[in-house]
Structure formats: structure tokens, C-alpha cells
Amino acid sequence: MASFTYTNVGIAGLAAAVPKQIYRNLTDNKNFTIEDAGAIVEKTGILERRVADDATCASDLCFAASEQLMNEMGIDRAEIDALIFVSQTPDFRMPATGIILQHRLNLPKSCLAFDINLGCSGFVVGLNLAYSLLQQDSVRKVLLLNGETRTKVYSFKDRQTGFLFGDAGTACLVDKNVKYGQSWFVLDSDGAKSDYISIKTGGYRYPSNPDSFIERERENGRIYSDEQGYMDGAGVFEFVITEVPRSIKRTLQFAGVEKEQVDYFVFHQANKFMNEHLNRKLKLEADKVPFSLQKFGNTSSVSVPITIVSELSEKLSGVNKVLISGFGVGLSLGTAILTIDNPWLGKISEI
């Protein structure tokens, strides 16, 4: 079992940045009537989301969040010994965007930097990696960046995906302190379902070609090209309502923590229908489960940290036990229980 436990490592601070441009799902998607859009919005709960312009990449959102975090927290950049950039919308196929960010952020050359290609589970998996790097005496601080411009991935003409995704970036500073106590992670992969959420072309298995850019009408009137994201919504739903409750129960058991001892449950913001189903199934109290998807949509791996910044900034004073869970593309699933002790949380910046 990929389960991990750590002592005295934790989240010192968290900042988020989003594009200025707001996209309103009810009125801005001209490919659908307002009635159709209304039925989808009612189910997904996503009223609006942020859309990056052509010139803005996920790395730019993470850059803005990182600058805010390090400047306002007064962090000595020489102490950042590793930078992890989690994204499936990087600047280039090579080199790794994390290495470009090491330079842009003025981090020392002695800093390890690399990318992780994961989506919705990416904050939990990235955080686990940051915690594990900090087991070394010589590693002092790790910067975990999660950035996505998912609106550039999916077709706005596809009713299953055209209303869900938003763009955002976060920066999370992880360091060592006895105040953090113990934390626990349980991580799973299910490659048998790798085609549930995917972009077919543009890699080396199926390189881009003139045909792959052509939008086609598919089953149920969905319109997208092979260069755009495909999602089997029903398959993902089945996976999530079966596996996520199991993962949460296993993590609680592994940690020896009772559900009632958890102050907040921060889930990947998939859509309201699925997330509310999870809440009912797990019998969670509504005020312990923050939602940010009505404002920012599904931002993939950014959704857990942006929900913390957006919804818990006034609630996370003092010491809190927080359970986080991310699930999706891969398929990949990760749950963690953390002690969060008076973190620095920035005000969300717009660029």
C-alpha cells in the first residue's frame, strides 16, 4: 500500500492567482441555449470560472502566486531547496517548466526543480513528495506549485466538459517545524481507466496531424477534436463514488483518526453533483466541507489548495486537522490528513 507518514513537516503558507477574465457559464457559452446551459449549471454548480488569455500560461499564474507568497511572508529564497511544478498544461514539452520557474523566481541554482504530470490528484501527490524531500536534513524548504490552464484543453462545444474547467495557479511553501506533528498520505493509481480522461493526440503515441485538429461531432452531440480533452463523465463518476469513500476510510484508519476529529474536508472540486453525493455518502457536516467551484470551476490539481485559500482563510486560525483528497485523470487518487497550524494564507491575486 502506498501509504506514508511524516512528523514535523507541514504547510507554512499558501497563495493563489487567477486570471482577471471571468467566464459566466449561463450567458457566455453561445454554443448552447440558456435553457441547456441552465440545466448543466444547476447540476454542476459552476456559475463562473476564470479564463486565461492566449499569452498567459499556468506557469505565469504560479509565478504570480509564488512572488506574493515569498514577498509577503519574507522568505529567504536561498533556503528553497526544491521546486515542484505540477501541471498538465506546461509551457513546453521540454524543458520542464519547473526549471524555467527556478530561474524566473530567482531561486538558487542549488535548487532541485522538476515537473509532475498529474491532474486532480496532483496537490496531494505533490505534497507527499515535498514532505518526503524534507526528510533530508539538508533540505530546508520546498515550494510546491500547482498550475493549470484547463480552459485551453477542453472544447466549449462539448456539453460534458465545456462548462466545468477553470484556470488558476497556487504556490505552497512546505517546511519543518515541531508544531506540525504527524501527517498521513494514502495514494492509489488505476491505469486500467487511463482512457477515461485523456487527450488522444499530441504525444508520441499519436502525434499531432492535420486531421487531429478537426472538430468532430461524437456520441450524444458532443463536439471536440482529438487535440482536445475527452472525459467519460459516467465512468469517472462511478470511479469517484466507489473509490474516494474507500480511500478516505483507509486514510482515517491508517492515521488512527476518527472522522469526527477532522475539522475540514477539502475535496477536489469536480462538480457539485458529485461532491455533494460524496458528502452524503460519507455523512459529512456541510460546514466542514468548503466549496469554491461556484467561483473557479474545476481547476484540476489547483482545486484543493485554491479552496483552502479562498474558503478557509478566516477559519484556519489555530490548529486544525484537515483531510484533503484529490481524484481524477490517470486515474489517480490521493488522500491525506494534515495538521495545519496557523498557516499564512494570501489574498487571491488576479493577473
Added chain:
Amino acid sequence: MEQFTELLEMEQPVKLNDIFREYENWDSLAYLSVISFVDEEYGIVIPREEFGKMKTVKDIIDYIAANS
């Protein structure tokens, strides 16, 4: 049956031998509603391959009976 009628927002009551895929408002969202309802009420997640074989409302009810 009444619950299915409400769930699918049907104007006429749902009947046992109705082919549910022929309902005018049957779509992917209705599918999610049914899967979610059965999971919450009976603790059963109907696998997609199984659901694909079902034709009538009775098929769904029989599956729940056989698996609960």
C-alpha cells in the same frame, strides 16, 4: 417507482416495463441521477457494463433486489 418518476422529472408515472432510454428527458444527467440515487438508497454502485444491459425500469429494480 414513485421515486423514479420524481427522479427523472417525468410528467406521467414511470411503469415497470417502460424502456427508460426512450424517455424524452433521458440523458447523461438522468443517468447520473439514477446511479447516485441507487447508491444513496441501497449502497450499490451499478457498474456501467451492467447498466448498459438494462432496458426497462424493472431491470434496474431486479438488479437492486439481486445485489442488496
